[in-house]
Amino acid sequence: MRKINIITICSLIVLLMGCSKENDLVSLPDGSVSFAQAAGSDTIEMPVSILLDNTLVLEIKAALSGSASSDKHHVTFAVDTTKILEYRAKYGAALLPPSTSYLFFKPTVVIPAGASVSEAAQLNIGQQTKLTEYSTYVLPVVIKSVDGKIEGAATSRVIYYVFKTGKPLFVNKTGWAIVGQSSVNGTQVAANLLDANNLTTYWGTTITATMPQWVTINFNREVSFIAVNYYLPTLLKYPTLGGYPKTIQIETSMNGTTWVNKGVFPGNIAADGSQSIDVGATTARYLRFTVLSSEKYISGASLYEAIFISGISLVP
Template sequence: MSKSYIIILCWLTMLLAACSKEKGIEALPDNSVAFDLKAGEDTVVMPLSIQADSIITVNFKAILSGSPSSTDHWVNFAVDTSKMSAYRLKYGAALALPSNSYLFYKSQTRLTAGSSTSEPTQLNIVMQTKLTEYTTYVLPIVIQSVDGKLEGPAKTEVLYYVFKTGAPLVISKTGWTIAGVSSIFGSFVAPNVIDDNKTGTYWTSNITQSMPQWISINFNRDITFSTVSYSVPTLLNYPAQGGYPTSMQIETSMDGNTWVDKGTFAGDINNNTQAINIGTTKARYLRFTSLASVKYAGVYSAIFISDISLVP
């Protein structure tokens, strides 16, 4: 092959490549890319177990109306919580899924040449145990851009992923507050029993006072439960150092004023925790009273409680 022929062939190759680059990505008509859903639908509803944390994968696609494109296109999805007001107006009360409960593993997907449907995107749902029982959570998803353009092919529609939680393994303490306490010692304050830290923080009653000592909790919502669980801190080296209750009274209330006695129970701690079954109960407030205790270090009449929880 002559040298001049090789030069001409190389020149033609570069010319074709340049023409291909100039052609670029085929422009899509406005409002031609949407969510791959049945006509008229904008929600996907799914139950969500909150009894354990796991990674749940949610997939969805984009669809191109009209004729398939001759070139690849890239579609970006995003969460837009500003759309929650529109959801509530249309469907009723719901909470936005907290940002720590989801993660876009793959927010960009490809709509390949010759196809009308994109590859699936991937959204991971996590930390389910932090969600509230029997609650509707919504994640509004929008098409953020197509080929980097915020307007044009992307429609303004929203895909609402609706998650409905069921019974928890342990009822969420979100929104709980302390309604009252008989006494505290130093910095070992009452809110430590509802901070979900069963080992590092705890409430201690005043060491100069005697039993009974009590603490009351406002759930700030009506909760149905059957068991009250409490824990003592590991630093007590139970039962060696004392500081734990041996007799307890459990009371519940709907208004924080009128209390229902659910019974008196003997201490029976196992692995630093005791579960007290009081029967199926609906309440807004709980009062936990230590009627008697083992003295801490054999001297101080005080109790150390690191956690109070409810079980369905």
């Protein structure tokens, strides 16, 4: 029993010595820990492609002013979205990225004893395809704490990571509207061409009509593009059931009245049920998509000239 008590006492002494050492951690002067970033520069700008999603890893280091530290110190970084207001006041319009598109994989780092610069924190950026084209996104990063203390050694400096987005895979459909169609089959309305679902929702023409069948889209702004993409719904089991275009006419307009014929194109649908029609560099406010002839749709023992299209997009 006496031996066990001696071991317990020794363990407590070691623990108390460790706590004493931790409590004896040298305090750093106020504002002495900042970013390892050149003074006078508070922005780091980079282009970001929104054509696909990938993980972009940003490395952030802390720096201790003055001489090297005699102890190791823990520095924690964080994103402070409230600082976007200061950025806008200083530099102009900017957006915050969606919270799901960034993650501090490693927010806390160490400035080793005998050093003045920390190891690198890691801020991961992703989901670029959810960002809007030709926009400025900003992530304000601050030093949240030093050795667990929010006030004191941590500087109030903010570093703004600025992401400039460019050309999208497809032109954004926000504001688009259907302003005319040749026919509709029940609930298979033409507005389904503009939703985000290119597989199961679709525009269907009435089975009693004949070709041509058309739909007109108002972009409600000037849009520049080089190609028109359309998609077939999976229900057609292309090319088994028909119901898809064999020839297509593309027309554009600036006022919805005077039309420019961009050409008549053969249906050349890929195995995934889509086709991209190259119309050359075009700027327009309206698009008229006309199916001049189609592969007859098979329903039981009957054939119909109906067509089914699940989406229309523009390639910039």
